Amino acid sequence: QSQSGNFAPAEQSLxxxxxxxxxxxxxxxxxxxxxxxxxxxxxxxxxxxxRALSYCNTALQAVIPGFKSNDLLALPQSQQLYEENTLYExxxxx
Numbered sequence: 001q002s003q004s005g006n007f008a009p010a011e012q013s014l015x016x017x018x019x020x021x022x023x024x025x026x027x028x029x030x031x032x033x034x035x036x037x038x039x040x041x042x043x044x045x046x047x048x049x050x051r052a053l054s055y056c057n058t059a060l061q062a063v064i065p066g067f068k069s070n071d072l073l074a075l076p077q078s079q080q081l082y083e084e085n086t087l088y089e090x091x092x093x094x
Contacts, residue, residue: 002042014039033062033086040093052093059090 001010014035021032036059043052053072060067060076063086067076075094081087 002045007042007046010042011039014042028062028065030063030084030086033059033090036062037086037089037093040090044093056090056094059086060094063087063090 001007001013018032018035018039021029021035025031036055040052040055040059043049043055050072057069057072057074063084064076064080067080075091
């Protein structure tokens with residue numbers, strides 16, 4: 001949907017998936033993080049970088065224990081990182 005420029009239905013679908021992932025997996029799970037990365041990418045396409053950064057932070061918080069920053073520009077400390085594709089995707093989007 002988002003690749004076709006249909007942002008509203010894309011956002012609606014991703015938000016529903018986000019709610020379900022939160023219910024099923026919780027806020028500290030890779031799947032929840034991945035959906036937040038996709039929402040970040042959607043908001044980058046919509047030219048809303050602050051919202052995109054917010055979803056990037058949520059994705060990072062989902063997969064990095066101890067990363068709990070409200071600062072949209074904050075990055076995790078190097079010792080908090082480990083090999084995980086969701087980390088790479090969230091940081092690349094950020």
